[in-house]
Amino acid sequence: MLNTEEIRKDFPILKRKINGHPLVYLDNGATSQKPIQVINSIVDYYENHNANVHRGVHTLSAEATEMYEEARKKVAKFINAEPEEIIFTKNASEALNLVAYTYGDSFISQGDSIATSIMEHHSGFIPWQVLAKKKNATLEVMNVTKEGEIPESEYSKISKSKLTSIVHASNVLGTINPVKEFAKLAHENEGVILVDGSQSVPHLPVDVKDLDCDFFAFTGHKMLGPTGIGVLYGKKELLEKMPPFLYGGEMVVDAKVEGCKWNEIPHKFEAGTPNMAGTIGLGAAIDYLNNLGMENVRAHEVELLSHATKALLEIEGLELYGPKDPTQRTGVLTFNIPGLSSIDLSSFMDEYGFAIRSGFHCAQPVHEALGILPSARISFYIYNTKEEIDALIPKIKEVRKAMS
Amino acid sequence: MSENRYQKFVELFKNPLNRREMENPDVTHEGRNTCGDTLMVFLKIKDGKIEDICYQGAFCAFSNASASQVTEFIKGMNLDDVLAIDNPKLFELIGDDLSDNPHRLSCILFPLNTIKKACEKYKENGPDKTPQKLKKDIDCHCDEHNAELGIQ
Ligand SMILES: Cc1ncc(COP(=O)(O)O)c(C=O)c1O
Numbered sequence: 001m002l003n004t005e006e007i008r009k010d011f012p013i014l015k016r017k018i019n020g021h022p023l024v025y026l027d028n029g030a031t032s033q034k035p036i037q038v039i040n041s042i043v044d045y046y047e048n049h050n051a052n053v054h055r056g057v058h059t060l061s062a063e064a065t066e067m068y069e070e071a072r073k074k075v076a077k078f079i080n081a082e083p084e085e086i087i088f089t090k091n092a093s094e095a096l097n098l099v100a101y102t103y104g105d106s107f108i109s110q111g112d113s114i115a116t117s118i119m120e121h122h123s124g125f126i127p128w129q130v131l132a133k134k135k136n137a138t139l140e141v142m143n144v145t146k147e148g149e150i151p152e153s154e155y156s157k158i159s160k161s162k163l164t165s166i167v168h169a170s171n172v173l174g175t176i177n178p179v180k181e182f183a184k185l186a187h188e189n190e191g192v193i194l195v196d197g198s199q200s201v202p203h204l205p206v207d208v209k210d211l212d213c214d215f216f217a218f219t220g221h222k223m224l225g226p227t228g229i230g231v232l233y234g235k236k237e238l239l240e241k242m243p244p245f246l247y248g249g250e251m252v253v254d255a256k257v258e259g260c261k262w263n264e265i266p267h268k269f270e271a272g273t274p275n276m277a278g279t280i281g282l283g284a285a286i287d288y289l290n291n292l293g294m295e296n297v298r299a300h301e302v303e304l305l306s307h308a309t310k311a312l313l314e315i316e317g318l319e320l321y322g323p324k325d326p327t328q329r330t331g332v333l334t335f336n337i338p339g340l341s342s343i344d345l346s347s348f349m350d351e352y353g354f355a356i357r358s359g360f361h362c363a364q365p366v367h368e369a370l371g372i373l374p375s376a377r378i379s380f381y382i383y384n385t386k387e388e389i390d391a392l393i394p395k396i397k398e399v400r401k402a403m404s
Numbered sequence: 405m406s407e408n409r410y411q412k413f414v415e416l417f418k419n420p421l422n423r424r425e426m427e428n429p430d431v432t433h434e435g436r437n438t439c440g441d442t443l444m445v446f447l448k449i450k451d452g453k454i455e456d457i458c459y460q461g462a463f464c465a466f467s468n469a470s471a472s473q474v475t476e477f478i479k480g481m482n483l484d485d486v487l488a489i490d491n492p493k494l495f496e497l498i499g500d501d502l503s504d505n506p507h508r509l510s511c512i513l514f515p516l517n518t519i520k521k522a523c524e525k526y527k528e529n530g531p532d533k534t535p536q537k538l539k540k541d542i543d544c545h546c547d548e549h550n551a552e553l554g555i556q
Contacts, residue, residue: 341441341462341463341464341465343439343441343464343466343508343511344417344464344465344466347410347466347505347508348410358439359439359440360439360440364440367440373440373462374439374440374441402414403414403417403418403465404418
């Protein structure tokens with residue numbers, strides 16, 4: 001179990017008051033807060049080691065390069081990959097687009113199918129919609145049941161597709177998709193699979209070899225890391241046969257007027273000066289999570305989920321979306337209260353210091369598929385407590401009462 | 405909830421002005437805000453003036469407050485005068501410019517923008533040929549949406 005009391009001491013922002021009330025931060029699905037260890041790692045980098053990486057023989061450049069590559073090793077180990085299979089991007093959106101622009105552009109042709117689901121974040125949906133249009137390919141969108149799960153009857157969309165892109169855990173429904181099973185299905189039919197792990201890696205132990213996915217994308221800022229740093233994992237043999245994404249310095253080994261020879265992976269996909277401080281911050285975030293143990297992170301979340309699910313469902317009329325079983329979902333709880341718009345709820349809860357999200361959460365298609373209005377969402381992380389949930393529920397009730 | 409600075413919005417939410425539907429409107433328009441809220445306005449127009457106006461839909465208390473005040477104000481007005489209403493005037497009607505909460509600014513601009521679209525539509529095309537109806541329940545738009553996007 002996590003010692004939240006100790007953990008909270010590491011997060012300077014949790015001392016803040018919002019509108020005179022202690023901050024209760026429940027918008028971790030959007031971005032997590034940062035522990036002092038991560039903040040300090042970035043300060044230390046700029047104060048003591050800053051130089052461009054892979055470019056100089058001087059001491060600082062060597063140090064910066066080592067720190068940068070060390071972070072890559074940490075990321076690789078964290079998801080059980082090899083360091084050369086880890087490409088640094090600016091966020092998950094860029095990682096997902098990278099696959100669309102390189103693998104998609106080279107290997108998807110007219111008449112092919114691309115499978116995805118209706119519960120994708122816009123960043124995991126639009127790249128395929130655009131690619132399909134450009135290539136005259138078909139986009140096969142797997143639908144969800146009322147409970148927020150992809151029914152087996154939709155799986156055939158994976159079997160017929162050359163590329164499947166699927167979210168590991170939905171940022172609206174919390175649903176954890178059976179991506180290992182999806183990967184098997186894709187491979188049996190000579191397809192490849194990309195998993196969007198933006199909402200899973202921060203919350204669950206993830207092993208890309210065990211999942212056997214071909215690509216896996218996630219984003220640093222949702223897992224205690226800084227903004228501006230994301231990750232794309234790709235199987236070595238696939239990365240090697242893909243063309244580069246962006247062109248420029250670092251991704252080329254031999255640049256001549258007649259033509260160029262690309263650098264080895266992963267550098268082939270990292271044109272230009274990378275986000276060194278961001279990578280180092282992400283490395284510090286991974287150290288922090290490893291220290292806690294991802295099994296414990298997950299157990300804490302399941303406990304909060306059980307507690308909050310029960311409490312929310314006691315609010316009369318409240319509609320909670322996604323699987324009801326906390327072990328089948330990650331720590332996001334999305335709901336609506338009839339007659340109370342989610343944006344008003346969010347504004348009025350802010351008056352009491354509660355940070356909760358409202359709207360479509362960059363996932364409009366799933367709202368439309370389920371026929372639901374823009375929704376309110378609370379999402380947890382390692383520093384959240386049952387006491388915070390116990391404080392939240394009466395305030396929601398109060399707002400609702402005042403508005404009816 | 406204790407009294408807060410949005411108390412007047414809350415009061416109008418509980419007792420909105422002109423929040424209803426209209427039997428035989430001359431023109432309607434359904435607006436959609438970027439947050440996903442929808443609001444339909446119904447206008448009865450006589451001799452270039454707004455004889456009656458009302459609205460309905462799924463929107464927040466801020467939009468509701470704005471719609472309440474704006475519709476009250478523009479009854480009897482010329483369409484051109486309605487089209488000329490600017491933000492300072494709108495803020496004056498609402499009694500708040502949300503300068504310390506710019507995140508919610510679009511909520512209060514949304515009703516007036518929707519009304520202006522209806523006025524422009526009327527000026528250009530005259531009365532609606534086929535009157536639109538407010539959808540009672542939000543239903544699944546997937547097929548429509550997919551068709552629009554060219555997805556099967
Ligand atoms: C499931 C999912 N995919 C992708 C993203 C995009 O992440 P980013 O905005 O960091 O690119 C998010 C976060 O907003 C998400 O929740």
